[in-house]
Amino acid sequence: MSTTQQSYIAVEESKPAAKPVSLARFGDYLELIKPRISTMALISVALGYTLASAHSWSVIPLIHALLGIGFVAVGCNSLNQLLEVKSDALMSRTASRPLPSGRISVSEVLIFGVVAALSGIFYLAIMVNLLTAFLSMLTLVLYVVVYTPLKRYTSFCTTIGAIPGAMPPILGWTAAGGNLNTSSFTIFAIMFLWQFPHFLAIAWLYRHQYYQAGLKMLPTADPARGIVGWMCVIYAILLIPVSLLPQFVSLAGTFYSVVAFIIGIGYLLFSIRFLRNETPKTARELIWFSLIYLPVLLLTLTWDRLQLFN
Numbered sequence: 001m002s003t004t005q006q007s008y009i010a011v012e013e014s015k016p017a018a019k020p021v022s023l024a025r026f027g028d029y030l031e032l033i034k035p036r037i038s039t040m041a042l043i044s045v046a047l048g049y050t051l052a053s054a055h056s057w058s059v060i061p062l063i064h065a066l067l068g069i070g071f072v073a074v075g076c077n078s079l080n081q082l083l084e085v086k087s088d089a090l091m092s093r094t095a096s097r098p099l100p101s102g103r104i105s106v107s108e109v110l111i112f113g114v115v116a117a118l119s120g121i122f123y124l125a126i127m128v129n130l131l132t133a134f135l136s137m138l139t140l141v142l143y144v145v146v147y148t149p150l151k152r153y154t155s156f157c158t159t160i161g162a163i164p165g166a167m168p169p170i171l172g173w174t175a176a177g178g179n180l181n182t183s184s185f186t187i188f189a190i191m192f193l194w195q196f197p198h199f200l201a202i203a204w205l206y207r208h209q210y211y212q213a214g215l216k217m218l219p220t221a222d223p224a225r226g227i228v229g230w231m232c233v234i235y236a237i238l239l240i241p242v243s244l245l246p247q248f249v250s251l252a253g254t255f256y257s258v259v260a261f262i263i264g265i266g267y268l269l270f271s272i273r274f275l276r277n278e279t280p281k282t283a284r285e286l287i288w289f290s291l292i293y294l295p296v297l298l299l300t301l302t303w304d305r306l307q308l309f310n
């Protein structure tokens with residue numbers, strides 16, 4: 001074997017093993033549907049379903065609801081990334097996503113997103129109920145048609161974005177046959193308020209990237225020290241009494257209220273830490289706690305609700 005052949009083999013052997021094409025494409029599509037946010041949304045759907053059905057809970061209707069809402073969520077996230085391909089390319093947080101990096105084409109995502117969203121809505125209308133299909137369509141419109149383009153114009157976009165963000169447990173609730181009543185509104189209000197410290201800390205952490213990409217997630221590129229922290233603290237304070245409402249509408253008992261109060265104080269303390277010292281570390285810790293708070297609150301609410309029926 002010649003020296004050239006030997007060195008060629010050596011270079012080939014030292015290359016990391018390339019992923020099979022189908023696996024790489026699966027990974028790209030997975031990234032397109034934002035798997036972690038979508039999973040949290042579907043867990044919220046399942047808990048909303050359980051809260052509404054309690055003693056009459058059964059698995060098949062829940063699977064139908066998760067399938068239909070899951071398809072709409074896939075449509076939401078794909079179409080959101082399609083509309084943001086230019087700004088995503090300008091931020092290091094999102095530049096390696098499959099669309100800005102050219103691994104999936106715009107037309108492919110358009111077809112994929114529209115087909116997923118429409119199939120989900122029709123599936124819900126046929127297999128679940130019309131109210132859930134309608135509310136899922138409203139979620140899609142608010143997220144894709146209103147919130148996403150509005151990010152380029154005003155920081156008020158986040159308040160609009162928090163409406164579709166608060167919908168997953170309500171979609172689960174209506175999928176189980178629940179009405180839009182004070183109980184479902186209470187869950188909506190908790191989920192709505194929870195998002196403010198969550199996304200404000202994120203918007204602060206990536207403020208320079210957002211500014212560079214022309215996205216107005218905060219009122220200014222470099223807000224006066226403390227402003228974002230104060231906003232987090234105010235929403236965390238508001239969330240505490242609102243998170244205690246389920247007991248007053250007979251959705252849960254004292255155990256839930258105690259847990260909600262403790263984690264609510266925790267969320268407030270992380271917001272205060274961020275206010276006192278706005279640094280990437282305190283912002284990341286607040287984001288981290290927000291992602292602990294939500295599943296703990298919803299799981300405790302559901303568990304306590306089930307106890308009320310036993």
Ligand code: HEM
Nearest residue numbers: 036037040041044093158161162165166168195199202291
């Ligand atoms: C206006 C509302 C919301 C905005 C603007 C927002 C924005 C974001 C952004 C930009 C990230 C990525 C952070 C990073 O890259 O470090 C993120 C992370 C996350 N968000 Fe939200 N979010 C919102 C609402 C929600 C809702 C309603 C849920 C759950 C149902 C949720 C669940 C998550 C999860 C699980 C993560 C961590 C996983 C990941 O980074 O992909 N978010 N959020």
Ligand SMILES: CC(C)=CCC/C(C)=C/CC/C(C)=C/COP(=O)(O)OP(=O)(O)O
Nearest residue numbers: 041069072073076080136139161164165168
């Ligand atoms: C039908 C259904 C359950 C739909 C999902 C609803 C849901 C969980 C919406 C999330 C809300 C939201 C504003 C996310 C951030 O998007 P972004 O565009 O600011 O995030 P990015 O910058 O990472 O793209």
